[in-house]
Amino acid sequence: MKLIWTYSEYLQKGPVNPKLPKEYIFEMYEHSINCAKQFYKTCVYTTEFGATFFKGKVDEIIIIPKDFEYVFLGDLKYYVFENETTPYILIDGDLFLESPLILNDNDISVECILPYSKDTGESIFNNFFINEGICDVIPYWKETLPSYNLGLVYIKNNNFVKELCNDFKKIKKFYKEQIEPTYQFDAKNKQPSIVGVQYFFSVFCHYKNINVDFIIHNNKFTHLAGEKKYNFNSKVGRFKTLF
16 A cells, blocks of 8 residues: 655645744654554655655655646645555645554545534635635535545545546636635635635535545544644654644
8 A cells, every 4th residue: 555645845825834844844744754654655746846855755756747736735635636546545744643544445535524513714715615606616516514634535446536636627727716816815824725625525525425434433643733733843753732
């Protein structure tokens, strides 16, 4: 099984990531890789800049094209979906495995499910998407689904991948033309990737009736998502706060 990380210096977006020095981020990635490489073959999709850091640290480096268009924080997950051979596991650079993952025989497994709540940022951004006409672009879009956390994503087969990625490209185009010019979320250090990337993945799986399993059950790992990234002690390669 191959474990895949993604990194680009062009993706330091949102309220947290721009505040973290690249050196700090690289040390988190290195710790994540060191935790996992005893269990799996390791691979990173990255830029030429990132490759200088990852060289010698992973088994395989795949260079992202220079003309790749970055819109959302999670764009590269879909680039992997479109280009990688199954089966494989996508992993975030701030997620640290403590043992090999126990995976069920589902076509897709994700880290966990996040119940829908009208008070979350995801729900708020979703309202902007709906009000601006996302349902005209993606007719199967839903308003109030639970969302899948994509810190870990196991893809067993790629039967659905072409349609998933084609629709994701429509969402990127919609965001560039309908959302960002009006609301300027990037300029305000807000990043609605949780809708364009994460929530859409959930909407698509619901639409295709894909049975999704949750990796958090029966597995041991730590994910420093969001502001938990500040709790990583890079000097000793440990983390202060467990979830």
